[in-house]
Every structure is written in C-alpha cells, then in structure tokens.
Amino acid sequence: MVSRFPVLFGGICLSLLVLAALFAPWLATADPTTMDLPNRLLGPGPGHLLGQDALGRDIFSRILYGSRVSLYVGVVTVTVSVLLGTLIGAIAGYRGGWVDEALMRLVDVFLAFPGILLAIALTAVLGPSLNNVVLALCIMGWVGYARIVRGQVLLARELSWVEAARATGCSARRVLLRHILPNVMAPVLVEATFGMAGAIVAEAGLSFLGLGTQPPTPSWGAMLAEGSDYILFSSHLTIWPGVAILLTVLGINLLGDALRDRMQGTGRGGVLNNNAT
C-alpha cells in the first residue's frame, strides 16, 4: 500500500495537468486575459477562487490556461529530444569508430554547457518566445538520450540474437530499428519522464526571467515573476502558480522514480540494516 501511494499521487498530479490543459476553456471561471483594474491584487473571494493579479485577471483561470504551455513544452521538448538523441546515439553506438568518436566529442561540447545556461543564451539571441524556448530546450535536450542509447546499443550489438539477425542478412537499419532499439528503450523512457519535468521547470524559469512565454499568454513562470514584484503586498500572486509547478514536477518525478525502481530494482542495505533494526 505504502509503495503504491507515490505512483497514485504522481498519476493524479499528471492527470490533473492533462485535464486542466484539455478542458481549460470549460473549467475556467473567467477569461484568463480579461483585465479588471479596479479589483487588481484582490485576494481569493467569490468568483475568483485564487484571487486576482496585478491587472485584475483571474489567477485560477490563468493557472488552468498556463498548464497548456507547460504540457506543450514538456511533450514537444521530450518527443523531439528523444527522437534526435536516439538517432544520434544509435548511429554512434552501432557504427563505432570515428563516427562514434566524433559524435561523442560533440556530446562532450554540449555537456560543457551547464543546464539552463545554453537555453538562456539561445533565447537571449533568438528572441523571447515560447517556440524559441522549445527550440533551445530541444537543442540541449537530446544529449542525455544520445549517451544512454549509445551505451545500450554498444552492449546490445554484441548479443547473440543481434549477431543472428546480422547473420541472416538483415540491413544495419533493420537490425537497429527492429532488433536493437525496441529492446534498449526502457532507460530512455525513465530519462524521458525526468526530462519532461526538467523541460517544464526550464520553461517556467525562462519565463520567470522574461525570456519565455510572452504576455498576455498565461505561463506559470511569468506569473511567478509578476508575483515577485508584489510580494510585499499580495502573497497569493506568488503562492498559487508555484503550487501548480510543484505538484506537476513532483507528480512526474514520482512516476519517474517508480518507473526506474521497477526497471532496476532497489537495494535495501543488506546486513548492516538487518542488524540495525
């Protein structure tokens, strides 16, 4: 029961995100961009479940619509990064030799840019917009998947059934697509789960800095940035978008952890812990 709780909680959080994104127009209690200046910064009350922001817009409705941005960034970034990373990793691992060497040096260069820095630099030069954020996140996102797939392909290509497939005259493409990749994608799936959480946080971070989603489109990161400006008077502007990000990321991380544990199995500490109890 205890071990099922994280998966259940994670599943509920992710379902809420998807439902909010899909049904935002029906669930929202107000238009997310309609301003109501006389009632700006008003706290939670009738008609405005979570209060109103600095321009009098309904925070609850903006959070609902903001989930669309987060889901879009998470899904598109992970899909493109997985496809690109798998392609590059599979070619490097299967071909080996100078192709592998060159591609892995390219990976090293990308790894020399820490986390969000490359995305910040790219959105700074390309211009602030949601699509440029996705582009920047994809440019830096493929690297992790490429490394995993390469490692897995290196191991798999020596296995007997892959040898057998090659011996029966299968082309390199067929061996990779039909025999190797379907069997090595489990760790990629785990990484993709964490990648989705990372992409959602990165978009919110870039929007917090003013480099991501542009007004009036609601984005959780941009809402937090606005909240920081009014933190002395109206804390509800800061609290609720943050709760939305936390629940989303926590839910995805819980599912990722559960997926990884299921695939790898977990250690329990052996004799030292048995003696401890």
Place this chain on the structure above:
Amino acid sequence: MLGGVGVEQSVAMGAFLLRRLTTLIPVLAGVLTAVFLLIHMIPGDPVEVMLGEMAMPSDREALRHELHLDEPLLMQFGRYVRGISQGNLGVSLHSGRPVREVLAERMLPTLLLTLSAMGVALSIAFPLGLLSAIRAGTVVDHGAMIAALLGVSMPHFWLGPLLLLVFSVNLGWLPLGGMEGIDSFVLPAITLGSAMAAILTRMIRASLLEVMDREFVRAALAKGLSRWQVLVRHVLSNALIPVITVIGLQFGALLAGAIITETIFSWPGLGRLTVEAIQTRDYPVVQGCVMVICLGYVCASLIADICYAAADPRVRLR
C-alpha cells in the same frame, strides 16, 4: 618493491591526467565556437537588434566595424580567439568598459554565493543521506526521502520568493536582497543549495545502500567489528567516492542556477549581470558571462574527475 608500486601509481595518474586534459581540447574549442556564434545567431541584423531600429546608419556602421561584423566569418573567429588568448573579451556596449573588467567585478559575489550554497547542501545532505541509509525503510528514511523529493521538485524561482515572504516580509529577520553582511547570504544560499542538497541526499543514500550490500561488509561484521566501525572504515570510504563526481557536476549546476537566484535576491554577481546584459542587449557581456560560467563548469568537472581518480585507483586504469 613498495617504491615500484608508488612509481607505477604516479605513472598511471599522470597518464590519466594527460588523457583527461586531451579530452578538454575539443570541449574548449566547441565552447569557444558556440560562444562566438551566439552573436551571429541573432535573427536579422545583429547591429540593428543591439542599437534599435531608430539608430542612425552611421552609428550602425561604426558598431558593425567595432565588432568586426563587416569582416568574413573566419577572420572574425581568428580575431576572436586571438583576443581571448590575450584576455580581451571585447567592450561592453552599455557601459563602454572592457568586458573583462565588468566580469571580474561580478565573479567574487557569485563564487561566494556558490560556495555558501554548496556548504548548505553538503551540511544537509551528508547527515540526512547517512541517517536515511542506516535507517532504510523506517519513518526517518521515508521522511528524508519525501523532503529530498520536494527539494528536487521545488524550483529556485518559487522557493526564493517563498523564503523572502516568510523570513524577510513577515518575520523581518533577514534582508530582502543585496550582498551586505553575513545574514544576506542565508536566503540566497538556501535557495540555490536546496536542489543540490536533495540530489546529494538521494545519491549518498543510494551509494551507501549499494556498498552495504557488498560481501566485504558482511565479512567485516563477521570478524567482530562494531556496526559503526564497519560504517566509518569500510562503507563510507567506498560509498563516498562516486559522490565526488556528483558534487563536481552539481557545483557547475550551481553556477548556472545562480542566474535565477541572483535575479531574485538582487545579488551583484555574474548571474544578475547575465540577465541585465540580455535585457540591455549588451551581447559582448552576454558572451563573456556564458564563457566564464562554462569554463567554471568545465573546471569543476575536471577537478571532480581528478579527485575521483586520486580516490579510486581503478579509474586511472580505464
């Protein structure tokens, strides 16, 4: 005989260092190229983006000439690399001062913040990870892992404002921002170090549990050593080796994370300079910031690898 072993180990370490330093060459070349190309990725005319649409044509030409954007790309790259090798990173378009000077002023605050955040992370992660591992499966372990999961999932740009709300706005215990006195370090260091603390706690726990499962631990217990002796002498010394690499990588991540943390707390460091330079379209300064943060990241992972090789002889022979 013993001297022979010492010489062999030194040779292996020397060979490892040489191999590791060789891998730096393409990385540094790649970073240089990427930072150089940043300015060329600006859609349309970079000079128009920097000066605005209303700028006089003569001013545009002057800036184009000053940045050497009127030369062929390869010549620009050669000039850029030559400049970097002489410590010349160009001139800030905003203040007119050399970028090197602007960066030098902001490096110390960022370094101090990053080290403080690392201190916070290590002082939380080591006791919590250890406690969690030796009490695996208990309420203590579950509590620590929930805290770690929250730490990993809570973004800096929410934790920072929340801490400000509680400790500066409501309680009035700590300053709202800036770098004045020791108390101004508390909230930024906790904000920046929280994710690293969470990642390290999980890592230390997992590494300890893995080592605890090994045969030599069973053997040490069987020969009559106490649990604490086994833990300190056999488990910790082996389990903490892989943690070194993670600390190195996380130090680099802290440098990048400082961009957001410094913005929240108006910290006068490289991170805030990066955001200010982006807002004022001061691209030579943006390039300088990206380069310095990348070099810091590369150096941190190099130092971590060297420490790893020094601690674990098997790494040197790979």
